[in-house]
Each structure stands twice: as structure tokens, then as C-alpha cells.
Amino acid sequence: MSHPEAVARRMYDLIEPIGLVPYFADESDEALLALGLRNPWDAYFAGRAAPFGPGVPAEVVHAVFYSFAPGEVAHHLPKVWDLTTPEAAIAARERGCVAGMRRILGELADGPGVASAGDLLLKAATSAPVEGRALYAALRALPVPQEPVARLWHAATLLREHRGDGHTVALLTEGVGGTEAHVLHALSVDMPAKEFGRLGHLPAAQLTAVIDGMRARGLVGADGWLTADGRATKERVEALTDRLAEAPYNALSPSELDRLVTDLEPISAALRTVFPS
Structure with missing residues (x-):
């Protein structure tokens, strides 16, 4: 199913607040720091780079993340893997993000919209080709959470990193x-x-x-x-980032896309009251 190009921009506006949870909800850093990490940037690199495993050099993560100044990644990787494991970091990040989302969403977290949005977003997030998208591909290899809030956050993270890999292509x-x-x-x-x-x-x-x-x-x-x-x-x-972010949404029919937008709007609005856009 092919949708107009504007779909990617609209979905970015709705998904980005969920994708920002690891960076603006205290619970995420708290869960990662409890593993023995030294500071929030340790938590950032451990949480985001964990899907690659412990053996990937800092230079490779620097290339994939793209936007850090030379040497910044090496201040934290691979040192963080002397303090914890990628598996523990992945679990702690998810646990903290779910706790942060539940705090902010309140009763909305247990509403039917979260489960519905998570299922539709996951359908989109797991449909796109992985070629040329290293971080998206690494995340695709992780198990999919079953708990609805975790499932929604995981799907949003997949789509955020899919878009981010395309954004790197656009910058290049x-x-x-x-x-x-x-x-x-x-x-x-x-x-x-x-x-x-x-x-x-x-x-x-x-x-x-x-x-x-x-x-x-x-x-x-x-x-x-x-x-x-x-x-x-x-x-x-x-514009190129938007074009490259279209593919996942081709897995959804127009009615599914409409339902997804309806489900995401109150979730996104609640998160935007706390996180910057």
C-alpha cells in the first residue's frame, strides 16, 4: 500500500515523543545507572549501542551514530561493558522507559489505544528492508516485548532509528x-x-x-x-529523510493508518507536555 509522502512527517510528529522517552524520562537513566554506569552519557551509549553487542569498536558506533564529535563515543565505549552487559542494558532501558511512560500517561497507559497503537506500529516497524540501516537492523534482531506499553515503546524506537539511519544517508x-x-x-x-x-x-x-x-x-x-x-x-x-522513512507505512492500509493516528494522538500529546519536540 503506497501512501503520500506526507505520511512520514505526520508519523514522525506522533512517534518522536515516544522515541524521546529514554532521553527525557529520569526512569531510563536511573535504571541504567543502577547497573553501575558512571553518568548519563554512559547510560546513553550503553542503552543505544547495546543491540550491537560488546565487541563493536567505538569507531564503528561513531560511524553509525554519525552526529558525535570525534572521540566522544570512545569516552564511553567499550568501557561501559566492563561495568555491565548489553543484555542487562537493553533490559534496564526498556524497564525504565516503560516506567517513565506509565508515570506520564497515567490511566491512558492501560487504555485500549496503547495496545492497538503498539500492534499497528509494530506491523509497520518490522516491515521495512534493513539494508543500509545498521542500527535499525540491530534493533530488529531483539525480541519483541509482549507487555503493551513496552511493545509500543519498542515499535516507536525501531521506527525512530529507521528514520535516523535514513537521515544519515540524507546528510551524507x-x-x-x-x-x-x-x-x-x-x-x-x-x-x-x-x-x-x-x-x-x-x-x-x-x-x-x-x-x-x-x-x-x-x-x-x-x-x-x-x-x-x-x-x-x-x-x-x-525532504529526503521523509522520503526514506516512508517504507514502513506502506505495510498499513489507509484504514489502519487512520486508526493508528487516532490511537497515537492522545499518547503523543500527553508525552509532549513533558518532553520537548
């Missing part, structure tokens, strides 16, 4: 590097690059060098903001 197509991607995003929403969360911790000289490189390519102007070419590049990246 436009010649935008990992750190540059954060600069591009920050400036596209009129935020100074140094104030963006994933950039503010970088040494000033390192961030300046990245921006200077983008300026030399005509993406950033002398005033420090995106040029017309820079904004056009951002728009092409987002």
Missing part, C-alpha cells in the same frame, strides 16, 4: 558532517550554534572550525547565520 548526500548537522539544525531554528545542547560542550576553537568550514562552502554567512543555500540544504535533507 548533501555532504553535511556529523557535527555540522547540529550546527545546521541549530541555525535553522534561529539558535546560536554554541547554545545547542550537543555543541555547547565543544571547545570553542573546535566549533569555530566547523562553522568556518560551513561558511567556506556557502552554508553559513558572515553574520553567523544560514545563507539561502544553507536553508535550502536543510530543506533537502529533511
Whole structure:
């Protein structure tokens, strides 16, 4: 079943709040830190990289995650696997995310919409080809939870990482590097690059060098903001990301897609009251 391209953008808006649960619900970090990890970034890398197993070098995770500055991943991987195991990290992350979702959703967590949305979202999430999508493929190899809230979170995470793998392709197509991607995003929403969360911790000289490189390519102007070419590049990246994110939803009929949207809307709205978009 082929749907209009706008489906991917609409589903992104509905799914992203669920996908953000590991990063903005305290329960996720708390569950991972209880394994003996040292800080929230240990928790981030252990939780997200765990599907690859313990033997994958930091350089490979850096390549797949794409958006971290050189050397950042190696501060945490493979060190975290001296403190816990990938299996324990996967279980703790799921446990914490389910607890966070239940806290935020309240009675909605046990409503029929969660189970219905989880089943439909899983149908979409497990239908797309895995070729060229390393993180999505690694997640597809994990067992599917049966508990409805966990099932919904798992399906949303699959789709978030499927989209993320495609977003990397879009950035590569436009010649935008990992750190540059954060600069591009920050400036596209009129935020100074140094104030963006994933950039503010970088040494000033390192961030300046990245921006200077983008300026030399005509993406950033002398005033420090995106040029017309820079904004056009951002728009092409987002458009291609949407196109590459369409495939999972072709598994759903129009009526299934309508029901999924109806089920997800109150869940997404509840989560958006707590998490940023």
C-alpha cells in the first residue's frame, strides 16, 4: 500500500515523543545507572549501542551514530561493558522507559489505544528492508516485548532509528558532517550554534572550525547565520529523510493508518507536555 509522502512527517510528529522517552524520562537513566554506569552519557551509549553487542569498536558506533564529535563515543565505549552487559542494558532501558511512560500517561497507559497503537506500529516497524540501516537492523534482531506499553515503546524506537539511519544517508548526500548537522539544525531554528545542547560542550576553537568550514562552502554567512543555500540544504535533507522513512507505512492500509493516528494522538500529546519536540 503506497501512501503520500506526507505520511512520514505526520508519523514522525506522533512517534518522536515516544522515541524521546529514554532521553527525557529520569526512569531510563536511573535504571541504567543502577547497573553501575558512571553518568548519563554512559547510560546513553550503553542503552543505544547495546543491540550491537560488546565487541563493536567505538569507531564503528561513531560511524553509525554519525552526529558525535570525534572521540566522544570512545569516552564511553567499550568501557561501559566492563561495568555491565548489553543484555542487562537493553533490559534496564526498556524497564525504565516503560516506567517513565506509565508515570506520564497515567490511566491512558492501560487504555485500549496503547495496545492497538503498539500492534499497528509494530506491523509497520518490522516491515521495512534493513539494508543500509545498521542500527535499525540491530534493533530488529531483539525480541519483541509482549507487555503493551513496552511493545509500543519498542515499535516507536525501531521506527525512530529507521528514520535516523535514513537521515544519515540524507546528510551524507548533501555532504553535511556529523557535527555540522547540529550546527545546521541549530541555525535553522534561529539558535546560536554554541547554545545547542550537543555543541555547547565543544571547545570553542573546535566549533569555530566547523562553522568556518560551513561558511567556506556557502552554508553559513558572515553574520553567523544560514545563507539561502544553507536553508535550502536543510530543506533537502529533511525532504529526503521523509522520503526514506516512508517504507514502513506502506505495510498499513489507509484504514489502519487512520486508526493508528487516532490511537497515537492522545499518547503523543500527553508525552509532549513533558518532553520537548
